[in-house]
Amino acid sequence: MTNSEILSRIDHTLLKAQASWEDIQKICAEAVEFKTASACIPPSFVKPAAETFKGLNVCTVLGFPLGYSLPVIKIREAELALKDGASELDMVINIGDVKNGHFDKVLEEIMLIKKTAGSKILKVIIETCYLTTDxxxxxxxxVTEAGADYIKTSTGLGPAGATLEDILLFKEHIGPKVRMKAAGGIRTREDMVKYLEAGCDRIGTSSAAVLITSN
Known part of the structure; x- marks a missing residue:
């Protein structure tokens, strides 16, 4: 697998609280130059990034990183992000609803946000480090029933990130139209290849520089 092939599956990510516009511009410029799948950036930077980097596939986050904002807030975040130029949305589910057994609420929220997203890509972050296998x-x-495009392991800000075991579990249980994104703790070329070979369609990482500098 070549570096270019790997880069084409990476969401080049910068979601740190202290990220400046200068930092975001660097990430976006790299995403354009090295043809990554997207640049994943905070919602407040979507509009200037989309206006500055024409043709860039801009990804942003909803309910990030804890997921417990109300559905109406996430929906409004989605509406504004799409208006500002985002092409992909990574939403965090309400993990408290999962723990309370309110799976109907989780389903409804994802369905509502996918309805808002329309033809744009919706990735659902379930934050696996907090969940049981069941x-x-x-x-x-x-995620399959709701019609989302991807299931995603992690925010990268929880106590643990992606594992190959979770990707293999997803692979066994998701529907045929749902793709997988691994994120959190994927920092080496070797790890990126492992996740892609395991069936991931996307990798979220802030460590694409290991490929860029050797390209």
Whole structure:
């Protein structure tokens, strides 16, 4: 697998609270130059990034990183992000609803946001580090039923990130139209290849520089 092939599957990510416009411009310029799948950036930077970097596939986040904002807030975030020029949305589910067994609420929220997203890509972050195996399997079913485009392992800001075991579990339980994104703790070329070979369609990482500098 070549560096270019790997880069084409990477969401080049910068979601640090202290990120400046200068930092965001660097990430976006790299995403354009090295043809990454997208640049994943905070909502407040979507509009200037989309206006500055024509043709860039801009990804942003909803309910990030804890997921417990009300559905109406996430929907409004989605509406504004799309208006500002985002092409992809990565939403965080309400993990409290999962723990309370309110899977109907989780399903409804994802469905509403996918309706808002329309033809734009929606990725659903389930934050696997907080979940049991049974909860992960149930969420594979829910993400599939809701019509989301991707199931995503992690925010990268929880106590743990992606694992190959979770990707293999997803692979067994998601529907045929749902793709997988691994994120959190994926920092080496070797790890990126492992996740892609395991079936991931996307990788979220802030460590694409290991490929860029050797390209």
């Amino acid at each position: 909860e992960k399997i149930r969420l594979c079913d829910i």
